[in-house]
Amino acid sequence: MTARGDTGDGGASAGDLRIAVTGAGGRMGREVIEAATAREGVTVAVAVNRTATDPVAGVEVADAARLAELLDETDPDVLVDFTGPASAVAYAETAADAGVAVVIGTTGFDSDGTAQLRALSERVPLLKASSFARGLAALRRAVREAVAAVPGYDVEVTETHHNGKRDAPSGTAKTLLDDVESVRGDLDRRVHGREGDAPREPGEVGVHARRAGDVTAEHEVLLAGNHETLSLTNRAGDRGVFAEGALDAAVWLSGRAPGRYDFDDVLGGGSAPPTRDEGTDR
Incomplete structure (x- = not known):
């Protein structure tokens, strides 16, 4: 063989x-x-x-x-x-x-x-x-450094995959959340999507999963605070x-x-x- x-x-x-x-x-x-x-x-x-x-x-x-x-x-x-x-x-x-x-x-x-x-x-x-993905490994390192550099900023993680992917959120999104929480001990509650009257509460990390078309994999970590935003993203175009x-x-x-x-x-x-x-x- x-x-x-x-x-x-x-x-x-x-x-x-x-x-x-x-x-x-x-x-x-x-x-x-x-x-x-x-x-x-x-x-x-x-x-x-x-x-x-x-x-x-x-x-x-x-x-x-x-x-x-x-x-x-x-x-x-x-x-x-x-x-x-x-x-x-x-x-x-x-x-x-x-x-x-x-x-x-x-x-x-x-x-x-x-x-x-x-x-x-x-x-x-x-x-x-x-x-x-090597780029994703680089993203993880960048996320840990960025989260440490802007304490107190809100953090949201969004991932997008093809419409046949079964688990949500993705394993990589969960790994990114682990990275965030390893640096920010004050973020200890994962909120999966928001609906109705749902303002952000202290300790939250927002998590969002999207399923559409033939998207291979996309992961974004958004940090926001102090009148500014920082977005770190990795996209894999092919399996x-x-x-x-x-x-x-x-x-x-x-x-x-x-x-x-x-x-x-x-x-x-x-x-x-x-x-x-x-x-x-x-």
């Missing part, structure tokens, strides 16, 4: 990073495979999907029920998952059983799912991020941004010690506060 980094005899190059991709028939699974086939030094060793799926970018897609045996047969370095909360946990557990590192870009984990992933990270390196970032994460994660990692670690930030594991935009 290899896709890239072929040697003259059709095998993968010895130095290639070998990845397994779950949810290969989904939007992001396909994007990850396509990005991997276009990247030197990366080989798709395994691609699986729960329903029958045609080959993606020349990579055959197997039944997800065979994941355990396929991991054993192909011995990939990292599994990349963009599926759903329950399946992501199950796939991560299968990967951990095989000693395979895990990159997760999945949405909407509850507290049980988060705890399960944390436990698995004690066995293998596991990286979960709310966004794999390939997230796929490329996930591959960057996979390359970085391979060979690491077991533990829980974030995309900010990949970019060398090291200053991001812990997040609430709320998922990733896709």
